[in-house]
Amino acid sequence: MSDSRVLITTYPAAFLHRGGGELELVDLMVNLRQLGVRADLYGPNAQPLNKYDVVLHYSVIPTGMEFVREVKAAGKKLVLMPSLWWSKEPTQAEKNSAAEFFRLADVVVFKSKTEFDNVNAYVPVEQSKVAFCRWGADSCFEELISGDLFKQTYKLDDYLLSVGIIEERKNQLAAIHALRDSKIPLVFVGDYRDREYYEACVKAAPGHFKFLPYLAPKSEILRSALRGCKAFIEVSLEPAGFSAFEAALARVPMVLTAGPWTQEHFGNELVHLVDPMSTASIQKGVQAALNTPVSPQLQRSIHNQYLMPQCLEPLVRVLRVRS
Structure with a gap:
């Protein structure tokens, strides 16, 4: 060779x-x-x-x-x-x-x-x-950085987090409809390609939800956002993005779409699995994530296989x- x-x-x-x-x-x-x-x-x-x-x-x-x-x-x-x-x-x-x-x-x-x-x-x-x-994902997401930087910058206390480009196949609109009555705001971080879909998401979201622009990958502010959230949510119609690996390394509760990809990478017991087309399923998954401690096995598994x-x-x- x-x-x-x-x-x-x-x-x-x-x-x-x-x-x-x-x-x-x-x-x-x-x-x-x-x-x-x-x-x-x-x-x-x-x-x-x-x-x-x-x-x-x-x-x-x-x-x-x-x-x-x-x-x-x-x-x-x-x-x-x-x-x-x-x-x-x-x-x-x-x-x-x-x-x-x-x-x-x-x-x-x-x-x-x-x-x-x-x-x-x-x-x-x-x-x-x-x-x-x-x-x-990069090992920098394992660092025990404080979530205060993100909270103070965007004037947040408790919040749910979704990271990734806003588009129909990522299914953010379904998450908004499912969680619009939640007292904990859902914060979206990401750009968009389809302005019409983005505007539909903004229109459907209650006033305490936030849409933030692109944050630089691996940046301190992005890592702080992950560390400070009450739960990471990605209920897409396709496999989750690599931000899900980052969230796992950051040791935060995760709500992901159920399916063979999620099972292959995260197993059935380490994350909260939902039907992305079901409002009730998303609500139940988020509630479980808020009430269940994160298993340390999740971070170890991702570290050992996907670093x-x-x-x-x-x-x-x-x-x-x-x-």
Whole structure:
């Protein structure tokens, strides 16, 4: 095996609105570098394509197809990380596009078995191309930072917290409807892509709920927000984002959507599982989170399995090029 230089790419419009996936790319580059990989993120500071041995392309958004074809035409090893989850059956066009990405890729990396099962049920992936690599969170979220900074900055006492881009598939509107009568405010931290959905959330929320702008990843204010909340809530229609790993490391009660992804990563007993389409289920899950001490086993489990950069070691092996 020889060392390889890696270029990380994604679809062109990705960074117009920063959500979890976009933050993952920046974090991925930093953590791969910590593991000794010479990795760059595509942009004006990257080298020309001919200087790289491997291209790691993130997502199967169709607008990235032209770029991927250029990579293959240049003879580079293409590692594809689909970061894909279909909550309902995709259209034939979506299936055809994903299948073409999979055909072009030398390796297709899935972050979990449940992600693979979800995708493979609609578009079979050639087994010889499949690799698995866990994702994770930074150890800085384990630091016992005070929640007072966030509370004082935004004039809060007790609060529930939801972190992530506000969009329909993240299902924030359902959480608002379920918790609108709660005396404890629900605080949303995140940007939005769909202004109409964002405005619907703001309109439906009672006056004591808060919508805060994007907070820098790993920042002291974000870590303080997690440490100070009474419960972390993510009742999305797709797998939770990596902020759920961060909340687990911060030792806060968690309310997550029930399903195979949550079971694979958090188990059935360490977090409070809810039906994201049921107001009663969300209410019951939040109430249980407020009344149940956090199991120390949750933090230990995430630390042992999903801590950056160690959890990326399988990906490092995938990115190597044979000499």
